[in-house]
Amino acid sequence: xxxxxxxxxxxxxxxxINRGDDLAQIVVDxxxxxxxxEGFAIQDRDIIGITESVVARAQxxxxxxxxxxxxxxxxxxxxxxxxxxxxxxRNRFAVCLRGIAKGVDKVVLMLSYPADEVGNHLVDxxxxxxxxxNPWSDVLTEKEFRxxxxxxxxxxxxxxxxxxxxSIVTECGAQCEVLFANNPxxxxxxxxxxxxxxxxxxxxxxxxxxxxxxxxxxxxEDILSEPVDGSGYNEQYGLLGSNKATEESVxxxxxxxxxxxxxxxxxxxxxxxxxxxxxxxGDGAFKDPVGKIWELADPVVSPGYTKGLExxxxxxxxxxxxxxxxxxxxxxxxxxxxxxxxxxxxxNLVGAMAAQGTTPRRLTDLxxxxxxxxxxxxxxxxxxxxxxxxxxxxxx
Numbered sequence: 001x002x003x004x005x006x007x008x009x010x011x012x013x014x015x016x017i018n019r020g021d022d023l024a025q026i027v028v029d030x031x032x033x034x035x036x037x038e039g040f041a042i043q044d045r046d047i048i049g050i051t052e053s054v055v056a057r058a059q060x061x062x063x064x065x066x067x068x069x070x071x072x073x074x075x076x077x078x079x080x081x082x083x084x085x086x087x088x089x090r091n092r093f094a095v096c097l098r099g100i101a102k103g104v105d106k107v108v109l110m111l112s113y114p115a116d117e118v119g120n121h122l123v124d125x126x127x128x129x130x131x132x133x134n135p136w137s138d139v140l141t142e143k144e145f146r147x148x149x150x151x152x153x154x155x156x157x158x159x160x161x162x163x164x165x166x167s168i169v170t171e172c173g174a175q176c177e178v179l180f181a182n183n184p185x186x187x188x189x190x191x192x193x194x195x196x197x198x199x200x201x202x203x204x205x206x207x208x209x210x211x212x213x214x215x216x217x218x219x220x221e222d223i224l225s226e227p228v229d230g231s232g233y234n235e236q237y238g239l240l241g242s243n244k245a246t247e248e249s250v251x252x253x254x255x256x257x258x259x260x261x262x263x264x265x266x267x268x269x270x271x272x273x274x275x276x277x278x279x280x281x282g283d284g285a286f287k288d289p290v291g292k293i294w295e296l297a298d299p300v301v302s303p304g305y306t307k308g309l310e311x312x313x314x315x316x317x318x319x320x321x322x323x324x325x326x327x328x329x330x331x332x333x334x335x336x337x338x339x340x341x342x343x344x345x346x347x348n349l350v351g352a353m354a355a356q357g358t359t360p361r362r363l364t365d366l367x368x369x370x371x372x373x374x375x376x377x378x379x380x381x382x383x384x385x386x387x388x389x390x391x392x393x394x395x396x
Contacts, residue, residue: 003396007389010034011374011382019060023050024263028271030384040388042274045308048264049371049385052282052303053243055254061232063224064249068099068239071228075218076104076195082187084110085205086197088120088154088161092297093197094168095244096220100195101172108190109165110179113145117198119293122161122180123149140180156291185212192216195223199240199299221299224252240299241282254280257304265306279305281385284369285361301368309367312360315393316345339395 012034014026027050035042056062072081081104086093088111101107113135114128115121123145128135131148140148142162153160162178169176179186184205187194192215196205202219209217221238224231232252234241241253254260261278268276282298302309318338326337371385389396 005389006392007387008040009370009374010038010040010386010388011380012384012386013381014054014384017054017057017383019057021058023055023058024260024267027264027384028267031268031276031386032271034386042268042272042276043388044275045391046274046276047309047367047385047387047390048268048276048278049281049367049375049387050261050264050278051371051375051383052241052254052257052280052298053251054383055257055260055280056232056251059232059254059256061234061252061254062245062249063228063231063233063242063252065095065099065102067228067231068096068223068250069102071223072100072103072195075222076193076216078103078105080104080106080108080191080193082108082110082191082194084184084187084194084196084198085112085117085201086165087116087118087199087297088122088159089297090157090159090164091244092242094164095247095250096197096239096242097165097168098172098248099250100223101169101174101176104174106175106177107169108177108179108187109169110181110187111162112182112198113140113180115292117201118295118297119287119291120154120161121152121292123152135182137183138181139183139186142178142180145178145180156293184208188212188214195219199297202240237299237303241297241303253282253298253303259304261304261306275308277306277308279309279364279367279371281364281368281371284372285365286369286373295369295372302364305364309363312362313366314345316342342393342395 012030014030017023027048031048083100111122114123114125127149133148151160166176166178185208194209194214194217196202196217196219198205202221206217206219221240223239224233225235225238227233234253234255237253242250245251257280261280264278265276279302281302283296283301285296285301287294321338321341325341326334329337374385375382
């Protein structure tokens, strides 16, 4: 009988993961147990995704706001610190800001507008046109911003992030001044010490600041890039990818993910004889068309994956073939002609008309997004995702 099912994605339930758990063994046991309970066979080139959150939990990769404050003090000293381009998030940045503020005397907080890097808006874009404001050149004080745009609450959280972030800084004993600008050099009028808090544009921001005469410039990836008094850390990403754990601590992005995924692959191969690809995933790389928020607040979608997940898809567009190359054929004859075309397609289809519309995104970004959408960020309780048939095509 002809196969009628292509890609299948399953969210797998695990026990609650805690510090010190052998997560690799738990993942393997979960996959094998699910295959036996649900009656599916483990196959070569299946894919296992593990959410970064449980990897970091098992590692115990946590840090307190005091550890953040100590590292900030070590890198900048006391005095005034420019904190620029943070995203607007209670989960992602608020606790980090608490630690940052504890390490200095004054924070000059410079927010990008009309929205932060991932699409959380401070003001409606149409209001910029109405008020004649150019966000690429105009630098606004808090007073000027309020006079122009008033008080805006985030539609999802109900937060006025300007007031919220100010209150965090002042509660930690530091003074706070707020600016609105999109040119990194605007902060240098206030201080030469700058912490760049943007995620995907951080390298450019730091380069511009250094070229413009900033004295001490670091990014969030440089804070807690090594342990502070035994704290958690991430040598590559520092505070990037961290999440709120408690009001006084954050869970950092996991470490050593490459060794972790390779260990899972090896254990599963030993137990089943099959070579399954494995990845750790964080945020998916997609955008909400209604809220206009780009999901990717982590520095990367996948901090570790096995080599079979390297690269991009190499696919042709079935509807293009049906409407063009084989438009004169019908039924079984057309089906066989398309199958033959796919079997003999070029090894690299970049630029080929038959591949138009198949955006060559990285496999890890595509699969990580699929995993993130499947597991969600709430109470589904499925931190392990099992994918079958992802690498199949119409000929299989």
